[in-house]
Amino acid sequence: MSLDHATVRRIASLARIRVEDHEVEPLCHELNGILGWIEQLNEVDISEIAPLTGAANMAAPLREDVVTDGGYPEKVLANAPERIGDFYVVPKVVE
């Protein structure tokens, strides 16, 4: 599988990363280089193998469904690039 320019633009759009026109060709080349190298995995027989999602090898722990944290908006908002009161500010999304 080889990526074309349109696919690179689509992936960048899905990832919400702005890519300038002059960056598409070099990115396409780099990504195809990596994906081409990854193709070697196709030679492995994976029939009847269950996928491994992680190395933890344990059941997900459960806890009581109670609030254990929170109640400090100043700390939460301290790193906001822009705020008004206890709110984050973003460009208008509803006309």
Added chain:
Amino acid sequence: MLTDLTIAAARDGLRAKDFSAVDLTMAHLHAIEALNPRLNAFITVSHAKAVDQARAADVALAAGEQRALTGIPLAIKDLFCTEGVRTTAGSKMLSPFVPPYESTVTAKLLHDGAVFLGKANLDEFAMGSSNMTSAYGPVENPWKRRQDDTAVLVPGGSSGGSAAAVSARLAMGATGTDTGGSIRQPASFCGLVGVKPTYGRCSRWGVVAFASSLDHPGPFARTVQDSAILLRSMAGHDPKDSTSANLPVPDFEAACRRGVKGLRIGIPREYRSDGMPVEIDALWQQGIDWLRAAGAEIVDVSLPHTKYGLATYYIVAPAEASSNLARYDGVRFGARENGGDLRDLYERTRAEGFGPEVRRRILIGTYVLSAGYYDAYYLRAQKIRALILKDFTDAFGRVDALLAPTAPSAAFAQGENMDDPIQMYLNDLFTVPANLAGVPAASVPAGLDANGLPLGLQVIGKPFDEETVFAVSTAIEQAARFTALPSLRAGG
């Protein structure tokens, strides 16, 4: 010189009142002042805070209260969130970020009395093997080629600043994280001990996430014993990390004294790659001979899927990264680049905030998770990951630990391996499988190459059996008698 002491020796010296914690911290702060402008090992030096922590350590010592790390000055990889101290992850994206909380691992170190000198440089979001992707500039390896002492070598990565700081005696130990080799490879490049414990041994809470199923916090130190002291403080169950193991933390320091008599050590034949430098092959053979002489039995083993480890990793890690790094949207924290509408704000913020390697990995990850390609890439990689784990499980049915090289080369120069991302990825050839399987592994300095640069050997153990890793690592350390020093070091 106080900066030459091991953590174990400094612990004894502090107890005996041979020097104060403030003396010890000041010696390291002076070393940082002298050498950091050149090495760039620290992104942030927390001078005042370190002195305050050292004073508090002296008060505790005067009251006869000495904990495991009271007064020991450490460097903290700038991927661990530290309350009130800027945490950048080596990225422009987090340049304004001051965490309002402390990571579990650093909180444990502080609880044990450690002094934090500052935040160590790293590859951006821990993605790299050279520290060249940091938005805060590259780190210089304190070691020099004997024949060419003008070449600036990389310290390895991603924990390059941590490794350079400990190697140059700017810190007695450091934290790192290892997602595909980011502790062990820089440890090998800088002549240090670096330990990646079992997945789940050290909490990931408060560590800026790269690939959650592969990220492992762990220590750097100049001796195996020191790394055992640090790991014991860093490890332990944390309910805030759902993958944290609820198991007691053994006395790793005691395990260093166990010896290897009667242990069965596996030599994975697939790690003998074509084109591996003769010196590394010879060092590996030397390590085998050392362990045999110390009473271990050497067993030939096979890990047949080793060669697929890297390609598997370069699907799994970018996939997880693309998901983890979705949080950097310019709205809640971190840098923001204003645009027309909200979508434009996201896209400009992320284009401006991420460097080329991070962008590359997010795009690969987005692609392999996208509709229509998930089965062909991500699901296939997860299945091969299961085969790689099975290789280790089968081998550990026959042996107690494995011995292999850490990295396929010694430290390379800045600018080398930079043209092709895959060339850089190959650095992690021998380290990635232990991340995919979650098994503990350490790199121990074992010798020098023809250029006088350090080379490490890697010890890989069974899940949650770091104790055997420490025992075998100590045997190698004792046999190797690695006493070489880097050219650039405090007082050097």
